Amino acid sequence: MALPDFLQPRPDTPVEVRLPTAAALPLVCDSPHSGTAYPADFGHAVPLALLRRGEDTHIHTLWGGAPAHGATLIAANFPRTYIDPNRAETDLDAGLLDGPWPQPLQPGPKTRLGFGLVWSRLNAATPMYQRALSVAEVQGRIANCWRPYHAALQQAIDASVRDFGAVWHLNLHSMPQDAYQRLGIASERPLADFVLGDRDGTTCAPGFVQLVADTLRGFGYSVAVNDPYKGVELIGRIGQPQLNRHSLQIEIRRPVYMDEATREPNAGFAPLRGHLDELMGVVAAHVRAALAYPA
Template identity: 30%
Template sequence: MTPDWLTIREGTAPLVIGLPHTGTDVPPAIEARLTSPWLARKDADWWVHRLYDFAVDMGATLVRTGISRSVIDVNRDPLGVSLYPGMTTTGLCPTETFDGEPLYRDGQAPGDAEIAERRATWFDPYHVALQAQVDRLRGQGPVVLYDAHSIRSVVPRLFDGELPQFNIGDNGGTTCAPELTQAVEAACAVSGQSVIVNGRFKGGWTTRHYGRPEAGVHAIQMELSDRGYMIDPAAPVTPDNWPSPYDPQYAEPMRGHLRRVLTACLDFAESRR
């Protein structure tokens, strides 16, 4: 039985979309230990599940967790190994926001036993579901796993200046065939907006763990600067200006660009079947 925090929408096309950071649910027992409920949801990939909801009509499969990344980040190495050694990042069970603000009251951060429990409760079931969908479709031929993300355009603690609009990651060309990366990059470039491959975001644990192009599983990450589909706040970011509401009209141009990107993913997979 699928837990209520996990959403799986099965399609028949050779495309699986992971939505690991769109959740905002925080169990009450954990929320009581936090410095601020707003901080616990601040770094969500806001509205990304709505941004990509058209993908269902394209036959894609979507796997989404409703649990906040501040509870457990299902796109981090479960053993706690840093994905970006030497660079600022957050862990499996983050204790601070992207901006360095503490998430927990003094002495309330989770210890090893609690982290293991959270992994068993949320991390493992999410990846069991994601693996099952990849395996289901892989049985019919090559499949693309597209991990969908977004982040504020300006986060000085994580990167300098303004992030490019489209940030494509294949971990240095290891998680998918180069033809897929090239097709996605070309689809993004049509927008006339900034695009980078393997810049600040090279692909998280999901992309690196599942990407086995030699076995027909091609994993790629898309990190969007959220200015492309929602209003980015002027600094400082506060509960009064973040998150900005989802505006379908404002987001529609980006949805058009992403339709082109997902079409490129499908064309790639289907050409290899």
């Protein structure tokens, strides 16, 4: 049986890097969770249709116009349920393993929900595996996927800082309609179309967050900040606004652009892609102005 398009063999690389096609700016976009190439050694116990609920499906495509605005766009090819590049290397549930990990582990709050470096659960009722994972296979996932992704992203960040003395980083995601439920949060507020995360004002300049929020609201979308997603490993490590290194997480509510059950784009996909391209133009103009670059 032929594989669906999203499972067709890909080049033997875990990370796709799209370089600027216009004059380069210190603008780096990354999509760590949109990968759809499921490794043969995954060994999961979850049906693929359910497993795909962990994907930020199509996010790298929605933001595909970023390089035309001078940005570098980085995307994972592997799925986050296999190993999550938006987690620290030590953010691992020792209960998943068949033996002791050779270094101390520091599992975070998302790991306790099952969504750590290597997922232990798809949701509260659905374990990912019916087996223990060997230490060696998890180390292989880190070496073959996690570290190459971080190396590619760090190279782009370092190049921006070296060449421009600054960087603006957009960490790109999507979120399920039942995000509050998955996170164990009781909320009377409906989930916004967009959630911007800056770890409570610590990872980028407030004016940049406001610019992105105002632009999105101008397109007619609802926008929340740090509710319910504040940002995790990547923006926490990259964002240092006091050093002119700004990092912002952007989550898009999935039903805005796709059918969550089939993962297929819906009628909102094309308009959203156009709006995101306009947003990238606004962000690029902001970066040029901040650097005193001509338009």
